[in-house]
Amino acid sequence: MAEKLDKHILKNGMVVLGEPMETVASAAFGFMLPAGAALLPTGCCGAGSVIADWIFRGAGDKNSRQLSDALDGLGLHRASSVSSSHITIGAVMEADNLTEALDLYADVILEGKLEEEQFELAKQLAIDEVLALDDDPRQKVMLKLKEQFYPPPWGRSTIGEIEELKTLTAEKTRQIIKDNFNLSQTILAVAGKYDFNTICRQMEDLFETDPLVHHNPAERRAARDTGQRTTKADKYTHLNNDGAQVHIALCTETVKPTDEDYYNARVAVSVLSGGMSARLFTEVREKRGLCYAIAARYHSLKYAASIMCYAGTTPEKGQETFDVITEQFNRLGEGISKEEIERAKVGLKASLILQSESSSSRAGGIGNDYYMLGRVRSLDEIKSKIEQTSVDSVLSFLRNNKFKDFTVVTIGPKEIKRKKKKATEATENTEKDK
Amino acid sequence: MEFKKITLANGLVVIGEINKSAKSAAMGFFVKTGSRDETRQINGVSHFLEHMLFKGTENRSAFEVNEAFDRTGAQFNAFTSEENTVFYAAVLPEYFVEVTELWIELMRPALRDEDFNIEKAVIKEEIAMYKDLPSFDVMDRCRSLYFDGHPCGNSVLGSEESINNLTAEQMRDYFAKRYAPNNMVLACAGNFDWEQICSIAENSCSRWQKQTAERKLEKSPDSQKKRRVEKPNLVREHICLMSPAVSAQDQRRFAASLLGTIVGDDVGSRFFWELVDKALAETATMHFAAMDGTGAFCSYIRCSNEDMSGVLDIIRSVFRSLSESGITEDELKKAKNKTLSALVIKNELPIGRLTDLGFNWIYSQQHRSITDDIDAIKAVTVDDICSLIERLNPGKFTQFSIGPA
Numbered sequence: 092m093a094e095k096l097d098k099h100i101l102k103n104g105m106v107v108l109g110e111p112m113e114t115v116a117s118a119a120f121g122f123m124l125p126a127g128a129a130l131l132p133t134g135c136c137g138a139g140s141v142i143a144d145w146i147f148r149g150a151g152d153k154n155s156r157q158l159s160d161a162l163d164g165l166g167l168h169r170a171s172s173v174s175s176s177h178i179t180i181g182a183v184m185e186a187d188n189l190t191e192a193l194d195l196y197a198d199v200i201l202e203g204k205l206e207e208e209q210f211e212l213a214k215q216l217a218i219d220e221v222l223a224l225d226d227d228p229r230q231k232v233m234l235k236l237k238e239q240f241y242p243p244p245w246g247r248s249t250i251g252e253i254e255e256l257k258t259l260t261a262e263k264t265r266q267i268i269k270d271n272f273n274l275s276q277t278i279l280a281v282a283g284k285y286d287f288n289t290i291c292r293q294m295e296d297l298f299e300t301d302p303l304v305h306h307n308p309a310e311r312r313a314a315r316d317t318g319q320r321t322t323k324a325d326k327y328t329h330l331n332n333d334g335a336q337v338h339i340a341l342c343t344e345t346v347k348p349t350d351e352d353y354y355n356a357r358v359a360v361s362v363l364s365g366g367m368s369a370r371l372f373t374e375v376r377e378k379r380g381l382c383y384a385i386a387a388r389y390h391s392l393k394y395a396a397s398i399m400c401y402a403g404t405t406p407e408k409g410q411e412t413f414d415v416i417t418e419q420f421n422r423l424g425e426g427i428s429k430e431e432i433e434r435a436k437v438g439l440k441a442s443l444i445l446q447s448e449s450s451s452s453r454a455g456g457i458g459n460d461y462y463m464l465g466r467v468r469s470l471d472e473i474k475s476k477i478e479q480t481s482v483d484s485v486l487s488f489l490r491n492n493k494f495k496d497f498t499v500v501t502i503g504p505k506e507i508k509r510k511k512k513k514a515t516e517a518t519e520n521t522e523k524d525k
Numbered sequence: 526m527e528f529k530k531i532t533l534a535n536g537l538v539v540i541g542e543i544n545k546s547a548k549s550a551a552m553g554f555f556v557k558t559g560s561r562d563e564t565r566q567i568n569g570v571s572h573f574l575e576h577m578l579f580k581g582t583e584n585r586s587a588f589e590v591n592e593a594f595d596r597t598g599a600q601f602n603a604f605t606s607e608e609n610t611v612f613y614a615a616v617l618p619e620y621f622v623e624v625t626e627l628w629i630e631l632m633r634p635a636l637r638d639e640d641f642n643i644e645k646a647v648i649k650e651e652i653a654m655y656k657d658l659p660s661f662d663v664m665d666r667c668r669s670l671y672f673d674g675h676p677c678g679n680s681v682l683g684s685e686e687s688i689n690n691l692t693a694e695q696m697r698d699y700f701a702k703r704y705a706p707n708n709m710v711l712a713c714a715g716n717f718d719w720e721q722i723c724s725i726a727e728n729s730c731s732r733w734q735k736q737t738a739e740r741k742l743e744k745s746p747d748s749q750k751k752r753r754v755e756k757p758n759l760v761r762e763h764i765c766l767m768s769p770a771v772s773a774q775d776q777r778r779f780a781a782s783l784l785g786t787i788v789g790d791d792v793g794s795r796f797f798w799e800l801v802d803k804a805l806a807e808t809a810t811m812h813f814a815a816m817d818g819t820g821a822f823c824s825y826i827r828c829s830n831e832d833m834s835g836v837l838d839i840i841r842s843v844f845r846s847l848s849e850s851g852i853t854e855d856e857l858k859k860a861k862n863k864t865l866s867a868l869v870i871k872n873e874l875p876i877g878r879l880t881d882l883g884f885n886w887i888y889s890q891q892h893r894s895i896t897d898d899i900d901a902i903k904a905v906t907v908d909d910i911c912s913l914i915e916r917l918n919p920g921k922f923t924q925f926s927i928g929p930a
Binding site for chain 2: 113114115116117155156159160162163164165166167168169183184185188211212213215216219220222223225226227228229332333334335336338365366367368369372373376377378379380381382383384403404405408430433434437438439440441442444445447448449450451
């Protein structure tokens with residue numbers, strides 16, 4: 092959604108994107124490395140978390156402490172994340188420090204020390220993070236939902252699995268880094284105040300001489316696997332936990348960002364859960380007082396997309412909450428008023444523009460667009476596509492794409508019951524947890 | 526950026542910082558009331574009242590309020606702390622007047638019994654939700670242990686019991702006393718028309734009645750008590766530590782904030798190197814919480830139950846080394862760089878600028894430009910921080926932990 096987009100492709104295929112922002116004094120960047128959870132070898136779930144930590148424990152001529160001191164000395168606010176497709180490492184800072192920061196990050200990517208002793212610490216922290224998930228049922232229920240809904244390997248936990256982390260070795264992880272830090276599929280996205288020429292020359296110097304260009308079949312393999320499985324799992328999983336609430340997560344399949352109905356889907360989700368006058372908030376919270384937290388959102392990976400919903404409620408209200416939510420999903424296609432569509436459209440357009448003021452949110456946005464679509468959409472294009480949607484187009488989309496199946500996960504003291512459609516279609520799965 | 530201010534006859538202060546190059550504008554009502562202004566009987570009323578303001582006025586139902594906000598595409602919400610309740614919106618400039626008028630209208634809510642009863646269920650759900658978030662729960666309980674009966678230790682949410690017993694009448698009384706124009710500030714930041722906002726405020730807010738709305742600022746204790754609670758469904762140990770710091774009005778707050786970063790920033794701090802880097806705790810942070818007339822350092826540490834006593838030994842040794850050897854120039858320089866860049870980045874967005882603008886006025890009745898804050902941070906010396914450590918002795922902390930049986 093850039094207003095102006097800078098783009099340069101290095102000889103090795105690495106893509107450098109930039110969105111200049113006139114009114115800011117900051118710059119943000121993110122290197123999207125094709126080493127997300129779905130692209131890692133089987134049996135290594137959680138290696139992404141270990142890698143995102145390990146690579147910062149010393150690089151180039153600096154040990155762990157010196158590297159961290161150098162980054163802090165630039166006043167960097169670091170952000171690392173692991174998604175199903177990428178490990179993204181980046182930062183936001185005052186623009187004057189961008190060049191030095193990029194130098195240090197190039198060291199992290201190309202010249203990590205990757206010492207054995209540091210590996211064990213990074214691995215222990217990754218294991219502890221997985222253990223700590225049990226104390227955060229709200230996050231856990233969404234991870235579990237993605238795992239149940241998206242076909243393997245795309246649904247894999249981005250945090251990790253304890254048993255697989257325990258068997259991970261430094262040698263194996265070094266190999267994963269070597270195979271997956273593939274520059275030909277790496278995207279660097281920068282936004283804010285910068286000079287694009289300077290960045291391009293710097294990236295050429297840092298990355299074009301590196302031999303790390305090789306064929307990495309991981310993404311193609313993962314995509315092929317997806318083609319063999321479908322996401323339409325009508326499935327219920329319950330995890331027992333003696334907490335205060337039952338945490339309900341559900342999702343259903345929808346169109347991907349490349350689909351011509353993408354904007355109809357986004358507007359439909361906004362009618363369901365865009366603002367406080369949207370249907371879920373009104374019916375579940377305002378009219379019935381069933382929940383404090385209730386929201387649905389559009390979620391997409393490159394090869395599949397869904398509408399995901401979360402609600403947390405006390406156990407005795409769990410059933411009614413679930414029933415009202417699914418009823419609202421199912422009734423959406425029956426009719427939508429013109430006012431609802433207008434509010435949804437205004438909300439989507441306003442949030443686009445409000446986000447466009449933040450350099451870190453823009454760097455993330457253009458990188459993600461490029462990965463998903465192979466290009467970056469302009470702000471005007473998105474606005475105009477949202478503008479083109481109407482009551483008729485959204486309803487016709489909903490009628491042609493009925494919410495047939497829901498994947499449901501609950502964590503809490505009490506299960507919910509689903510209305511059975513046909514006995515053969517649904518599967519029930521109760522895991523005992525703690 | 527240009528600063529503007531007017532005060533209405535009834536005491537309502539309207540302030541604005543205009544930035545015509547921004548793509549959006551943000552506004553908020555900062556009401557100087559929170560859980561520390563409550564008695565035990567009505568604990569939770571400030572936060573409950575914050576919810577009730579969305580429930581409409583004599584002329585507008587709750588749904589009509591939500592519709593009106595959503596028609597503007599505003600990002601709007603509210604939050605309540607121990608001492609403030611803030612209602613805000615960020616919006617495109619063309620909707621700024623509409624959203625400001627809407628919030629002005631909502632500041633005189635209907636507080637209907639039927640809305641009160643439905644919302645009570647939502648509040649109880651929110652209380653239940655936070656019970657399932659031990660990282661929040663432990664901070665809440667530690668604050669109460671630290672303040673040891675002082676109102677600053679009151680829970681923002683209240684308890685299920687206090688919320689069950691609360692009546693709409695008690696809430697209306699509290700509203701009448703605390704939501705007086707002389708106990709709140711209307712702040713605006715970003716791309717908006719100042720003259721227009723002034724005339725709207727004068728026309729619509731002048732009839733609000735001035736009240737005596739005071740806050741008792743008696744000295745708050747720090748109990749230094751230690752307590753642990755077991756919860757069988759938990760896996761990790763969640764630890765909160767609190768010790769005294771300076772207040773939001775104290776000039777030394779900039780030094781206190783830098784000390785928080787040196788000791789407990791999430792990366793590169795003393796806690797980080799001693800605990801997180803060594804994989805003894807997956808999280809170990811400390812920050813400075815400035816309050817009205819008081820202040821505290823708050824730490825949160827998450828680790829395994831088996832490692833807890835070793836982790837606490839290390840924390841004590843971190844504080845001991847601070848007392849004995851102070852901090853280095855290099856540590857201070859890094860902390861300043863991180864703090865300064867965070868300040869610049871936050872203030873690039875009108876919604877980020879709004880919070881500093883509003884809180885500076887609430888606490889000190891003064892406007893501080895971003896440059897004022899940058900200069901104050903740059904001026905802090907190693908000696909300033911060392912004398913703060915000597916005076917405050919952060920090693921003498923109150924400790925609360927929640928963990929598995």
